[in-house]
Amino acid sequence: MAGVITASEPSWIVPFTGVSSRCFGKLITALRREGVDEARRVRPWSLPLGDRVLLVAAYWRTNLTLRQLAPLFGISKLIVEGTLVPTRDHTVAEQSKNYRYSTNHQVVTDADIRLVVTVGRPVPGNRDDCKAWGLSGVKAAVGRTTVIADGGYRGTGLVIPYRRERGQAKFPAWKEEHNTSHRRVRARVEHVFARMKNWEILRDCRLKDDGVHHAMLGIARLHNLALAGYGQEQE
Helix, strand or coil: CCCCCCCHHHHHHHHHHHCCCHHHHHHHHHHHHCCCCCCCCCCCCCCCHHHHHHHHHHHHCCCCHHHHHHHHHHCCCCEEEEEEECCCCCCCCCCCCCCCCCHHHHEEEEECCCCCEEEEECCCCCCCHHHHHCCCHHHHCCCCCCEECCHHHHCCEEEEECCCCCCCCCHHHHHHHHHHHHHHHHHHHHHHHHHCCCCCCHCCCCCCHHHHHHHHHHHHHHHHHHHHHHHHEEE
């Protein structure tokens, strides 16, 4: 998604930073010298360094919410979570932690509007979410978009909650605040799953081969249509 505001267009810099384009350029150079733009082992930034600095400046200067700023900079916030679907076709399912044969479905949801963005191909239910993230195809589908996930996605480069280190009694206040905010956002994908699992086929799927995948795709589409229809009625 292309952004409206970008540091590559000098006319945006002064209104959102209060400094000239020349000074802004010096700031970016200084940050690069300090290594803030070095290649990351985890998920790469979705914006170049200049745009990231401009985004922070715009946030401070305007006090707009990140939800309001995201479309201006061409970024969005997604949530990924895996859900198990009991599946009778044992050629595509495996026994999972609930001792039933099931498939793991990775679902990516828009954090703000709760619409399903993409549904990955099912993987055997004994695969954890960390592996299913890549195997299901959702990782490739979302590209470099910022994605929020729970602690089960450790090592994937996704935005996950902070975890206490061994011997650490409690978090600093800012980490507690981050985790609280993280939980509130992640709860939205659980609400999506609750709605989707009103469809009984996701509680005991008897379809074979790709049947469970097509069922999940169809129910995700119906979920989105229901949400969109509700919004239109409210208007």
